[in-house]
Amino acid sequence: MGSTSPMPKVLKLGNIDHAQAAWTALGEVAELVEPAATDRADFIQECKDGKLDGVVAIYRTIGSLAQTGLVDEELLKALPSSLRYIAHCGAGYDQIDVHACSARNPPVRVSNVPTAVDDATADVNMFLILGALRNFNTGMNALRKGQWRGLPAPPLGHDPQGKVLGILGMGGIGRNLKKKAEVFGMKVIYHNRRKLSDELSGGAQYVSFDELLSTSDVVSLNLPLNKNTRHIIGKAEFAKMKDGVVVVNTARGAVMDEAALVDALNRGKVFSAGLDVFENEPYIHPGLLKNQNVILVPHMGTWTSETMLAMEEWAIDNIRMALEVGKLKSPVPEQVDL
Ligand SMILES: O=CC(=O)O
Secondary structure (H helix, E strand, O other), rough: OOOOOOOOEEEEOOOOOOOOOHHHHOOOOOEEEOOOOOOOHHHHHHOOOOOOOOEEEEEEEHHHHHHHHOHHHHHHOOOOOOOOEEEEEEOOOOOOOOOHHOOOOOEEEEEEEOOOHHHHHHHHHHHHHHHHOHHHHHHHHHHOOOOOOOOOOOOOOOOOOOOOEEEOOOOOOHHHHHHHHHHHHOOOEEOOOOOOOHHOOOOOOOHHHHHHHHOOOOOEEOOOOOOOOOOOOHHHHHOOOOOOEEEOOEEEEEEHHHHHHHHHHHHOEEEEEEEEEOEEEEEEEEHHHHHOOEEOOOOOOOOOHHHHHHHHHHHHHHHHHHHHOOOOOOHHHHOOOO
């Protein structure tokens, strides 16, 4: 009689809120398990006690940070030696130390969710650009206080038509934003680690980092957070920008020095800002809360049922492909050659 090999174990960290059908279907090829722990200390203990032994792949959400903390060296040391893949359900994977994952023997391969997030995030990005250019926050807040446009009324805003939009980070979201901004009449320039082909950039002009800072009417941050990009925009960079520049961020709060932004806003160097992300979420710098020229969105870039479903399905697809063909569908760029 032939023996049947046990199904690989897949650990779920965080919730599946939309793609239950895909998750259930994954259960036909894998044993789906969840930790009992609800905080990092207990989770590490659970791993050390061998309760998660045999786990080959992890599905994780951004919210699972509360359950396990960062996927750093300490956590990787505790995670079962059987672990080969982590499928992150998000575009930004700054919660995962990819370098430490690559250094494990054998390596832990990591995937994120590109593409599926692009439209929804670029939509919020465009909303923030328009909202910040028009300084809608002031009037909208005044209206809720029964003061119509406010006392005094806010200064007149600015039209996007003819303004230079500088996109810092021309990945999927940056490229999607470029198309949307052009519909509003903006002229798009960009800076990126590498200049893109004309086909990918859609003809947007590639400029140096400093040129982007000094010539943009609106600076949009669309780059991932990592050790090279933390506080890439700070005091010195604001000094290089045009007076009255508009700054928007849908990437990660820590790519910008928030205190320096508050200072630049208070001095009027920055006319207005549109932020979907913050340095220490959910904490918001009081200087941002106080400043009426800032439009604040509590990290809702992908907060739509269609996009959340697509993201969860994409992350689950990564696990399915890893189990079935031994390769992730969308490995993170740092590991494409691993
Ligand atoms: O912030 C959201 C994401 O990284 O997907």
